[in-house]
Amino acid sequence: MSATTALPVADGPSLRRYAVGLLRRHPRLVVSALGLHVLAAVAGLAAPRLLGGLVEAVEEGTTLGAVDRTILLLAGFLVAQTVLTRYARLVSQVLGEQVLAELREDFVANALDLPVGVVESAGSGDLLTRTNRDVEQLGWSVRWALPEWTIAVVTAVLTLAAAVSVGWWVALPVLVGVPPLVVGLRWYLARAKAGYLRESASYSRINATLTETVEGARTVEALGLGDERVRAIDDDIVESYEAERYTLHLRTVFFPSMEIAYLVPTVLTLLFGGYLYMQGSVSLGDVTAAVLYVQMLIDPVDRIVSILDELQQGAASLARLLGVAQVPDDREATGREPVGEDLAADDVRFAYVPGRDVLHGVDLEVAAGERVAMVGPSGAGKSTLGRLLAGIHPPRTGSVTVGGVGLVELPLGDLRGHVALVTQEHHVFVGTLRENLILAAPEDAGDAEVRAALDAVDALEWVDALPEGLDSVVGSGGRVLGAAQAQQIALARLVLADPHTLVLDEATSLIDPRAARHLERSLAAVLEGRTVIAIAHRLFSAHDADRVAVVEDGVISELGSHDELVAAGGSYAALWRSWHGDA
Template sequence: MNHRLPIADRAAARRAALRLIRLERGAFATVLLLATLSALAGVAAPWLLGRIVDAVRAHRGTGAVDHLAPAILLCTLAQLLLARHARLLTHRFGERTAARVREQYLRRALALPSAVVERAGTGDLTTRGTVDADAVAAALRELGPEVLVAVIQSLLILGAALAVDLRLGACGLLGLLGILLAWRWYLRRARAAYLTEAGTTSELAEMLAATAAGARTIEALGLQHRRRAVGRRVLAVAAAARGRTLALRNVLFPLVDVCHAVPVVAVLLLGGLLHARGEVGAGAVVAVALYLRQLSGPLEELMFRSDQLQSSSAAFARLEGLAGAEEAARRTGAVPADDRIELRGVGFGYQDGPEVLHGVDLTVRPGERLAVVGPSGAGKSTLGRLLAGVERPRTGTVTVGGVPVADLDPEQLRRQVVLVTQEQHVFLGTVRENLLLAAPAATDAELDAALAAVGADWARELPAGLDTELGPDGHRADGAQAQQLALARVLLADPHTLVLDEATALLDPATARHAERALAAVLAGRTVIAVAHRLHTAHDADEVAVLEDGHLVELGPHDRLVAQDGPYAALWSGWQGEPTP
């Protein structure tokens, strides 16, 4: 079961949005000013038209009309130009802010402990960085200017209606009560519905990624029908979540459409009554009615954009939720006194499952080569993850220089301990770019030396050498080559402790032995902890730790453990292909 990453609450999302606005306060203030001026130009036209009506009724001749009509045209043109420029500036503001949101998300994602990412599932993390980030970027580019202008126009139009005649303006406001109630009903339900929809999208992405990654295994075991059943269940949940948001829109939009006409009708009825009694002029009635009719434009824009606004708000809350995960994963920043690693009474279990390690006590001295061996399921990889600070012990402590390994901040941790597993990634780019990730200032000579140290002779034979592109459009590195690139990156990173969790499992035996010996030679004076199923690694180690069912059952050098004729001797004999004495 995946442990979803957190989602920012309304207050946290609002604070984050205000921080982004403060970073662009100058641009935002300019957009706000232009939008206000555009709205003011827009509200002038109905007032001028009302003046024309009054002039005609008063038989003032065509002079008044000739003067006021061009003014209406000028106001309309000014509104168009000001609104266009406001939208242009808002698009630029949106692009810059969207870039900040993406960069902040990437920084936070990279700062997350790998255990958090594993438990959350890559589908959730990927969906937030793609679908949610795109939704926020689109909202900033397109939704922001439209909503901002519409809100300002609505407020100024209502203010103008009240200024023309307080009674007619108040009547129009009461007529808008239906729209306000409909929106209130929608907004109280929309955020939760859109967060649910986004969550099911993450689950769908996770299911598709897992199916694609395990396609060969699924086919080999004949599990296609089971996987299809899982897919249908996930799709059904996603469709139901999308249906709920669609149902909300199907209620809101018709209600708002009907309610648009109510304030105009109410003003005309009240205005006719007041005009008949001589309490208000026809021009005022026309002006207020036109204002309320004009109000339908920005209100329809807000209604049309409300769906996207709620969707993007939910997306932003999901993106900003990584701030909570980052805060929860924040380390103490303590500095180890030395490179000595100690485990005291360590017990560990994954999530709510049973313990897989029990009371492990172990000391790894600086510069020591320790091999961790044992049968499958003994807890070797789990011990490696604890040593590398990926996991925290359920009981006991795992420290380096007196500081809990899991409390080291990421940069400090990388300088202290690096974990290398058999699952490695080749990044798109050149061989040089793949290696420089570990040491940006490394020279070509240092890169060549690192490749040679792990036996990556194939890199020298590439058409463009270090500048050869890797990936679908270039050299396709196989599993063994990817592993060698990863080991070369480790050498360049130069940590004081290296945890190898079957890191050479994808290499052929001869290449693996060469790479391990090369690593041991290059890392002389550094601590090497090798979790291995090839016992020649244990033969070359200073100490061998033997695990069985999560317990540390033997600890000592190879020759002594073989002589003791215990669990390690049985493992060694079986690996050598000899019968156990």
């Protein structure tokens, strides 16, 4: 997957299967909602019959008492329809909220299951747009559009049945309005989904460009790339404008044509009914009821068509949300159990972009309990190799194993018990410090274990100095932690997770060098007996390691102890002299 490839979008059959599955989870609510909608619609259908009968009675001569009784019946049916509609909408909205909650839970679970490499390749803009705009659009569709559309469909079907029950002749003018309605719907539906998907994709591109620009603001400023980034976002906005203009064009053609399809049956029913009445084939009451029923059809059919636009947008959003679950897994559990904790890379090659390998046949064996430092110039492939050794990415060719079992053969839960990666990137979640830490802790971990982990990473002193201690609220809206403090919290989580092998990708790079040196010394007791692979530009890590791997141009060019490599006078020796300021 290239860096510009978006996440997948689910197809129509997948949407239908998922929607049916969701509804099957709530049979009682579905049946209750439909039943109430049917009863409400039936109550509303009494009015035309009563009014038609009243007109015929007046024509033939009636009493004031009969008129009063008809009016009371009309009022009774109106009240019944109002009450039934109220509870029908209530049950529909309860159903909608439950369905939406399950959709959100499924999306979060699917997003968290995404391979990290896929997320990085797709970029953050696409996933952010699905998380924000698509979830919001789907929420609107599920809460409002779908219940209202269901009411409209039920009302339209029953109203049509009631109209035809007046006489067979009512079906003729109604059928005249069907062809333009069908043609218009087919024209619109054939284009709407693709249009709304394009519209959503354009928002993803805008978000991606904005996110990249903001996150790389210092680089943009340092290299004078401001104009280029402005042009990039302008191009994205132009594409979004064209996408929205296209969907607007669909609506401006579709809705006016539908209005004509609504009015024609009403006019024809009145004219045809009037003709039949003049011929003596039908009564005036039948004509009145038929015209009223056909007129009543306009509102539900208009809502069906209008809300269909909202449902198309909701379907496009749902397709994008479900598409996240269609990303193929990058690992396949085989059930094999590692024997030991030795880590090995055998002829490993890896490419972010097809045809352009960044690792070229790397071989490395790391014994259990050994500490290996990986050093080398920027862009040499150190972090990439570290991510493969942590099981983040599968190799293109070759294998990376722990205890003789491929890392991609282990379920993620099992893998993280063997190997874990901590990088320069870290996140402080909204909540207390304690909640931030116990995310990675065993279920039975208490404050003693949490404090021990903080002590191991030299963070206990400043945590105890906080007024609320472990109960201090951090993250967005809470106490702001410095970069070094946030990194120490990330390292404390790692200690609590207690994996056997640690891959540290410049994990202390943002901490003051003296603090980093002290932190690594504090970690030494905790890391005793574990395998540690440390990736860093600061060579004191290499000096303390059992072995040093020098990575250059995607291969390990040198491998040995610090003293051996300094004595060899190669690349590592040059780096060591440069770091110490020697000529």
